[in-house]
Every structure is written in C-alpha cells, then in structure tokens.
Amino acid sequence: MRVTNTIVEEIFKDKLSQIENFEDELYGFSIKHKIQPYLNESFLSRNIDPPLGLKQELEVIVNEFDNQLNYARELSNKLEYPLIVFKGFTNYFLGEGDIFKRESGDLDLLYKDPKHLRKHLINESFYEFEYSSGHEYSCLEKLDISITIDLHKHIPIMAYPKDIHSVSRNGETTIDPVSKVAELNYEDVLAYCHHLSGNVYIPSVNLSLLILCTSMFRDYISRMDSLPHFKLIDLVETVKLLNSTSYKPNEFIELVNKYNSHDSINFTGKVLKEITGLDPFHYINGKLTYYPQIQTWNFNSWFFPSSLKSAILNEDFISLYRQIGAETLFISKNQDYSFKNTAEENVLKSLTKSTNNNELQVTFNVKWDRELRLEIEISNVTGISDNDIINLNFGALVKTYFGSVSRGMTIGINEDTKETMIYKKDSKSITLTLFINVAEINKIIVGNEIPLNLYIEKYENKVEYDFLCPLIIKGI
Secondary structure, X not given: OOOOOOHHHHHHHHHHOOOOOHXXXXXXXXHHHOOHHHHHHHHHHOOOOOOHHHHHHHHHHHHHHHHHHHHHHHHHOOOOOOXXXXXXXXXXXXXOOOOOOOOOOOEEEEOOOHHHHHHHHHHOOOEEEEEEEOOEEEEEEEHHHOEEEEEEOOEEEEEOOOOHHHOOOOOOEOOOOOEEEEEEOHHHHHOOEEEEEOOEEEEOHHHHHHHHHHHHHHHHHHOOOOOOOOOHXXXXXXXXXXXXXXXXXXXXXXXXXXXXXXXXXXXXXXXXXXXXXXXXXXXXXXXOOOOOEEEEOOOOEEEOOOOHHHHXXXXXXXXXXXHHOXXXXXXXXXXXXXXXXXXXXXEOOOEEEEOOOOOOEEEEEEEEOOOEEEEEEEEOOOOOOOOOEEEEEOOOOEEEEEOOHHHOOOOEEEOOOOEEEEEEOOOOEEEEEEEEXXXXXXXXXXXXXXXXXXXXXXXXXXXXXXXXXXXXXXXX
C-alpha cells in the first residue's frame, strides 16, 4: 500500500477549516514548517495568485538552496574522504521531480575524520558556537557566506523504554529512561549512499526515509513544550520518498530491523494514518498503540497528548499548556501577586519529583504593568549548584538560567536586562528576578493571556529536585 501525494492538501485543508484569512495564516504556518513551496503549489492548484511575500520567500529559498549545494561541493573537493550530506537539500535529488527545493537552516554533515574537518572549517574562519554536544561534534557558522554547519558524530536512533506500557496517564513514570538503541555512524551511512557531485555523497531513498522518521520521532518525544514538535516538511518528504521508484519495502524493513528503529517508524505511520487515513508502514511490526512525550527527563515521567494529529498540527501554546495542566493566574495591572506551591491559599500547582521524595519549595511573584516582572524564589537551599537550571518557556520566547558561568549564566546582576540571580544566605533562598519587556510581551501574548511553562532542576546535597509548573498568566 502506497500513500498518495494528498498529504499536503490534507494538512492545508485542516488549517483552512480553522481560519478565516487563510492566505496570511497559511503563509505563517508554512514558514514554521518549511513547506512554503508546497503552499505555493496549493495556491496555484486553486487558481489563486500566491501572496507577494510567498513569491519572494521562494526566491530566497532557491538562492539559499543553491548556496548550500555549491558550498558542499566546494568543501568536499578539499577533503580526502567522501563528505556525507543528509537531510536538508538532499531529498530534492531523490524525489524524482516530486520534491521541491526547500529551506534548510544548516548543512548536516558526517565525515570520517570530524576532528580534521572541524579544524579545517575553523581555519576557514568559521565561528564555532557549540562543541561536542550529544550526537553533534561541532556547530559552526560563517555569516559572510551564509553557511551554518552541524557536524555530527553519528545519527542517533531513539526508542521508548521497555516498560512504556506501564504508564497510561500524565505524570506517571517508567523505571527505564528513553534509550539510544543504535547509532548510524559515518561508515554505516556511507554504505547506503549515492554519489551526488564533487566528493559529496547523499543517503539512498531507503536510508533517507529512516533518517527522517527517526528525526521526527526524536523531536516529538523530547519537545513536549515546544511547538511545532517537528517540522511538517519532514513528513511531506517522507510521503514523497515513499512514492519514489527507488523505495524498496523489503530493503527498508532490513534497515529498520538492523538499527532497531521500530518505534520511530510506527510513530510516523500512525501520524500519517491520522492525517491521510493510510499507514504506509503497517507491515512493520510494532506494539505501540499510544505515543506519549517526555514530561521530565531525569525522573522518566510522561505526558499523553489528547490527540496525536492535533499535537502535530498545533501552533497554540495556550492550548498545549492547558493540556499539560496549566492553571490560569488572573492578574490585575500594577498589582503584586504571590503564589507558592506549599501554601494553603494562592497555591502554585506543580508537578514535583525528587530523589528523597521531598518537595522543592517555590514561590512565584508576578507584577504586570507595562513590563511583566517575574520573581522565582527557591527556599530552604544551601546555595547555587553548577548543575542547577531554571527554564521559562513562553512559547515564542525561552529564557534559561544555569547555575554556572561556563553554562551561560553570570550569577549576580545583568545590567543590560535588569535580570538578577542571587543566593541569600540569611534566608537560605535563591531568587531569580527578570523582566519581560513590551516588545517581548507582544511576541508571546495571545489575547490577554501569556503562556509559561516553568521548569526547575535543583541539585542540593546529592539530592535532585525537578519542578514543572505550566501556567497561563491572564491580565484582567
């Protein structure tokens, strides 16, 4: 059974049923999901002249596409070993004319000697903004040529814990964590690659499908409070590759079994079935009937979306946070409010976990005039640990504070932003104070509501505390 090319129309039809000004709304939706070329095709198929902004966007996409391709060729010719490029522009060359040139923020690369390639790029004046993080070896950029590179150690294959069937409600925990069940390293990928040009190689249709599915699954389970959970361009290209004459189901099954990627493939099939009515991977064995997301990493707690399809298409952080369990705080302008998770009144409702079964004491103070002033106070602690994290996710704005300077936060006062994070010995408390300015408020407010998911990870005398508190701050 093959999925037809109706996925783009199904996605846009779903959005069209929800909005009035579909040209403007769909344009923004397409940018978030990098499916602008397919939106353009949808307009043309309806005999509608695409908006000028969309036409201009397509010109930029083509120029960026050609720029990345030309640079990859140029770079590969300077290297001893084949340079593998995956995702991004590569599927265009596998789609037999059915996959359009797409926006791609960076070049995803694998190389036999990543240490040498990293040194070479730095010598060519690339700026390294991240080094050796997870499966990525180095992230670099060179602004004058508009190139950003993600140099990978490998491509990880993730899976649900073996005891995932033991949970069925929000907040329940598994004994085992999410696991990396396999890695696609340079040699693995090269064995299934095609020569493109120069010294550039790209994965075959079957391997590209596997990479797309594993990437979508990994992003979905690990980004509960981020929207979109993954870009729909990956789902669109999955369907397009399935319709390629080079797609070989038997060979694909061998890859799935070899790299133990059943959860990723079953997840993608389930999403496609909810959108198109057909599961192209129905022949691949899988035991999952539901697909929860990680709620807290360190304690293996889980969140169950009410609908997989709505979770994938959702752009609304207000509705997402309400699903997570957000409470609405009604705030009058120019008044001070205080909420505490251990109080009897003005309770700050939260999900808390710890290795000693005690509760972290957190006070949330808020005042909304022109700016939004927030203060988070953590009580009865002995200091700030290097591993401490306070993360505030407002949807379109994320602010993260670490307990060590090396991880990105200077303890004390930030004169530029008026932010402070200090430990008070007399009260044995950590206080973080921050201000959301008017421009930032305009980015995150919906009507008169501001979504916030507050997450705290605190380490105290070998005890770990996790604190999760979704909120809706509503001006009255």
